[in-house]
Amino acid sequence: MYLVLENVVILFVFIFLGYFLGKKEVIHTYCTSDLSNFLVKVALPITIFCSMIRPFEQSLLVESIHIFVIMIIFHIVCLFIGLAVVKICNIKTVQAGVWIFICMFSNNGFMGFPLSQSIYGNSGLFLMAIGNVVSNFLIFSVGVKLLIRGNNTVKLSGRQLFYNNINIAVVLGLIFYFTQWHIPEVVMKILKDLGNLTAPLSMIVVGLSISKSNVKEIFKNKKIYILTFMRLLIIPFITIVVVRMLPFGRTSLIPGLLILISALPAPSSVSIISEQYNTDTKTASQSIFMTTLFSLATIPLVMYFVK
Numbered sequence: 269m270y271l272v273l274e275n276v277v278i279l280f281v282f283i284f285l286g287y288f289l290g291k292k293e294v295i296h297t298y299c300t301s302d303l304s305n306f307l308v309k310v311a312l313p314i315t316i317f318c319s320m321i322r323p324f325e326q327s328l329l330v331e332s333i334h335i336f337v338i339m340i341i342f343h344i345v346c347l348f349i350g351l352a353v354v355k356i357c358n359i360k361t362v363q364a365g366v367w368i369f370i371c372m373f374s375n376n377g378f379m380g381f382p383l384s385q386s387i388y389g390n391s392g393l394f395l396m397a398i399g400n401v402v403s404n405f406l407i408f409s410v411g412v413k414l415l416i417r418g419n420n421t422v423k424l425s426g427r428q429l430f431y432n433n434i435n436i437a438v439v440l441g442l443i444f445y446f447t448q449w450h451i452p453e454v455v456m457k458i459l460k461d462l463g464n465l466t467a468p469l470s471m472i473v474v475g476l477s478i479s480k481s482n483v484k485e486i487f488k489n490k491k492i493y494i495l496t497f498m499r500l501l502i503i504p505f506i507t508i509v510v511v512r513m514l515p516f517g518r519t520s521l522i523p524g525l526l527i528l529i530s531a532l533p534a535p536s537s538v539s540i541i542s543e544q545y546n547t548d549t550k551t552a553s554q555s556i557f558m559t560t561l562f563s564l565a566t567i568p569l570v571m572y573f574v575k
Contacts, residue, residue, distance in 0.1 A: 275379050276564045282468045283557065286475020287483075300476045304543035307470055308408075312537075313437035315377070315463035316404050319397050320441030321456065324448055328391060332398045335522050339402035342526065346372040346503060347410075353498055357491065365417040366538060366551045370499050370559070372414075373407055374532035376400055378467045379563075383528060387571070388521050395525055401438050407537050408434035415541050415548075470536035477539050477553035486554045496558045500566040504531040508573055524574045531570040533559035 289295045350371030354364040374380070377400055384396040409432075444451070451459075478486070486492060507530035511523045534555045542552040 273564060275382060276560060279378070279471055279560050282471030283475040283478070283560075286472035286477075287479045288475070289472070290476040290479025295476060297476055297480050300473055300543050300549075301546070303469065303473050303476070304540045307466065307473065307540050308544055309433050311462060311466040311469060312540075313433040314459050315466040316400075316434065317437040317441045317444075318456070318459050318463045319377075319381075319400065320438075320445045321451060322394065322397075322445065324445065325391075325394060328394055331391075331395055331520065331522060334520075335395050335399045335525065336402060338522065338526065339399045339529075342507075342529075343372050343402065343406050343410075349498075349503065349506070353494075357494060359491070361417055362548050363551050365414040366542065366548050366555065367495055369407075369411050369414045369538050370495060370534045370555050371503060373403055373411060373535050373537070374499070374529055375535045375560075376403060376529045376532055377535070378470075379532050380529060383532075383567075384525060387528070388524060392521050392525060395521055396529075399525065399529065401442065405435055405438050407535070408432055408541075411537070412541055412545070415538070415552075416545050470540055473543065474536055474539045474553050474556050477543060477549050478557060481550055481554075486557060489554060492551075492554050492558050495555055496562055499534060499555075499559050500531065500562055501570075504566075504570040506530075508570070524571075527570060527574050528567075531563070531567050533563040 286295075290297050347368065350368030353359075353371060354367045357367075359367050376396060380396050380400070381393060385393040388395075443449075504527060507527050511526055514523070516523050536556060539549065539552040539556055541547075542549040
């Protein structure tokens with residue numbers, strides 16, 4: 269419970285910092301797209317690459333393959349859940365992409381990594397990183413396609429969707445992990461220092477996006493509550509039911525990790541990508557704010573059912 273609280277508080281400190289800087293025009297809101305470009309093209313790829321530079325563990329190889337495949341299936345199922353939700357709730361085309369994105373993906377990087385390590389140890393952290401490879405690849409391919417729906421000014425080819433810095437970092441990370449090629453310490457230090465900018469800067473970008481609108485509007489937006497309910501409770505509940513039906517061994521960490529991933533709030537990437545392509549930044553930033561806020565109560569509730 270304390271770790272959840274600590275991570276949520278850290279997130280909100282940077283969100284509120286971004287909000288304050290935007291409102292006071294210390295950072296002009298038109299700079300948000302430039303910061304988003306820096307995150308997507310430099311900081312995030314480096315963070316992903318660094319997370320995969322670790323010793324090879326033979327004992328976790330089978331579990332790694334399992335969670336890799338299961339995460340692909342998990343995201344596909346969540347995609348269909350998202351499609352059903354936007355149809356039932358009659359969400360506009362421009363907003364629908366954000367809704368489906370948030371049903372598909374969660375903050376399994378900044379929040380998922382420390383929580384998985386705290387609950388399941390280093391093995392849990394490693395498997396979370398492997399699962400995150402799948403998530404990152406889909407976020408910056410399928411996820412981008414979802415977020416530019418309804419924006420006729422943005423045209424991306426299949427090559428542009430899949431050939432980007434994020435997915436290049438994923439492929440390079442896998443190569444370095446399986447070959448165990450050595451990277452000089454000074455190079456790793458530079459990469460890690462750059463990667464450490466990702467979490468705080470991405471939350472500051474969210475805060476800058478929120479500063480464009482009235483915070484009171486967020487709490488008055490009834491549909492944001494529906495999306496928050498879906499992200500934090502309905503999808504985790506479905507995951508719990510399905511996981512309990514699957515034949516996992518007693519010692520497997522995958523069931524608990526899947527439930528944890530499903531219970532996490534919306535990822536900052538939804539706001540970063542929305543800013544980059546000038547799509548529905550309002551819904552994106554509002555959803556991060558609300559899901560992160562309410563996750564303080566819902567994550568402990570959901571994880572209680574894992575035991």
